[in-house]
Amino acid sequence: MQFFDSEKVAAALPWAALIESIEQAMVASGAVAPERTVHQVQVPGGSDASLLMKPGWVVGDVIALKAVTFFPDNGALGLATVNAGVLLFDGTNGTFLGACDGNELTTRRTAAASAVAAKRLARSDAARLLVVGTGALAPMTAQAHASVRDYDQIDIWGRDPEKAEVVVARLHELGLQATVCADLDVGIGAADTITCVTGSTEPLVRGALLKPGTHVDLIGGFTSHMREADDDVIRRADIWVDTRSDGILAGDLAQPIESGLFNVADIQGDLAELVAGSCPVRATEDQITFFKSAGTALEDLAAAKLVFA
Numbered sequence: 573m574q575f576f577d578s579e580k581v582a583a584a585l586p587w588a589a590l591i592e593s594i595e596q597a598m599v600a601s602g603a604v605a606p607e608r609t610v611h612q613v614q615v616p617g618g619s620d621a622s623l624l625m626k627p628g629w630v631v632g633d634v635i636a637l638k639a640v641t642f643f644p645d646n647g648a649l650g651l652a653t654v655n656a657g658v659l660l661f662d663g664t665n666g667t668f669l670g671a672c673d674g675n676e677l678t679t680r681r682t683a684a685a686s687a688v689a690a691k692r693l694a695r696s697d698a699a700r701l702l703v704v705g706t707g708a709l710a711p712m713t714a715q716a717h718a719s720v721r722d723y724d725q726i727d728i729w730g731r732d733p734e735k736a737e738v739v740v741a742r743l744h745e746l747g748l749q750a751t752v753c754a755d756l757d758v759g760i761g762a763a764d765t766i767t768c769v770t771g772s773t774e775p776l777v778r779g780a781l782l783k784p785g786t787h788v789d790l791i792g793g794f795t796s797h798m799r800e801a802d803d804d805v806i807r808r809a810d811i812w813v814d815t816r817s818d819g820i821l822a823g824d825l826a827q828p829i830e831s832g833l834f835n836v837a838d839i840q841g842d843l844a845e846l847v848a849g850s851c852p853v854r855a856t857e858d859q860i861t862f863f864k865s866a867g868t869a870l871e872d873l874a875a876a877k878l879v880f881a
Contacts (some may be wrong), residue, residue: 574670576879581676584879587719590684591691597874598688598844602631605869607817610795618645622795628869634880635661636873638674642794644771652708653771654678658876672879678867679708681875683716685814685843686767686789686865691720692846692853693812693861694787698764699724702753703739704776704800705769705792706730711742713767713791718748721765729753757781768792768800773823779804784858790824791865799823801862806834809862812851814843818866825864843868 576584597603605628613621622642629635640656647653656674661667694717701723703710714726726748730736736752743750753759760766760781767789768777777788779802788809790800806828813819820826820836828834841851854861 573668574880576670576672578673578676581673581879582680584881585677585680585875587684587687587716589878590680590875591687591716591719593874593878594681594684594688594871595847597630597870597877598847600630602633603870603873604629604631605815608869613641615643615645618643624794626867626869626872628873629663630873631663633663634669634873634877635663635666636869636876637661638678638869638872640674640678642771647707654708658872660876660880669880672876674872675708677872677875677879679712681871682709682791682865682867683712684875685867685871686713686791686863687716687720689812689814689843689846689863689865690717690765690787690789693863694721694765695785695854695857696721698787700727700762700764701725702727702729702759702763702766703769704729704756704766706732706735706739707769709769709791710739711746713769714739714743714748714750715746717765717767717789723765724749726750727753727759727763729756729759765789770800771798772800773797775799775802777801777805779806779808782808782860784860786860788860788862789865790822790863793822793824794818794866796821796823796826799827803828803833805862809860810840810852811838811862811864812840812842812846813863814865814871815868816842818868819864822864822866
């Protein structure tokens with residue numbers, strides 16, 4: 573039995589290899605990702621937390637199970653709001669192969685999955701990236717997106733400018749040109765690609781501000797009450813998801829569906845269809861594209877296979 577800590581996980585998941593592994597997993601024969609389960613967990617004296625269970629496997633290969641906790645009050649305590657672990661089993665005999673830290677794996681595969689979509693949906697000449705949020709996913713998402721598009725500038729916005737400065741400093745260490753975005757609305761209007769990595773329950777991205785051709789990538793919200801973009805984004809954009817079953821559960825789509833603003837049938841395609849080339853991709857330079865990522869176990873499986881390899 574093996575265990576891989578966060579440092580070993582990071583070393584095993586360079587962006588190009590991880591993006592390729594996710595692309596392969598999404599279209600692999602025998603790949604299965606059952607519907608996730610989400611449980612509410614009461615926290616004495618605090619906001620309710622969530623426990624997610626996400627299994628996935630490739631027939632005759634491996635089985636992965638990721639358990640994730642989301643504690644919304646942790647940020648104020650200086651703790652990660654999301655914590656996770658991944659178990660891996662042999663797909664031919666069920667033997668337990670080992671476990672790995674799921675936080676590093678989750679942030680990297682989440683960022684990489686959005687980059688897989690952006691390869692097909694963001695404008696080829698996209699030059700300015702806006703990252704909304706300053707948590708663990710912020711520098712990861714910037715790196716992943718920068719691996720598939722040649723951005724001249726990366727703007728980081730957060731409610732706490734000091735946290736945004738920390739993200740910017742980290743990106744500078746990695747050789748990426750980044751600055752703090754002081755005004756979110758201005759940043760939205762200037763961006764070619766916008767990626768949101770927050771736990772917000774109120775829309776941050778206003779569709780009226782989007783310039784033609786913008787690609788909007790929403791990552792943070794995964795429950796029905798979480799929302800990162802407003803209804804105008806939904807009205808103006810053509811929409812893709814990582815998976816239909818999970819994507820429509822997140823508030824950015826669940827709420828417009830419930831209000832009658834958006835119909836599930838209008839989803840252009842999912843991540844597997846994007847990779848396979850069996851659904852539409854960006855059609856015009858002025859088209860506003862929207863990708864909602866809620867996470868699929870096949871992304872975890874792809875990352876875990878790289879780690880254990």
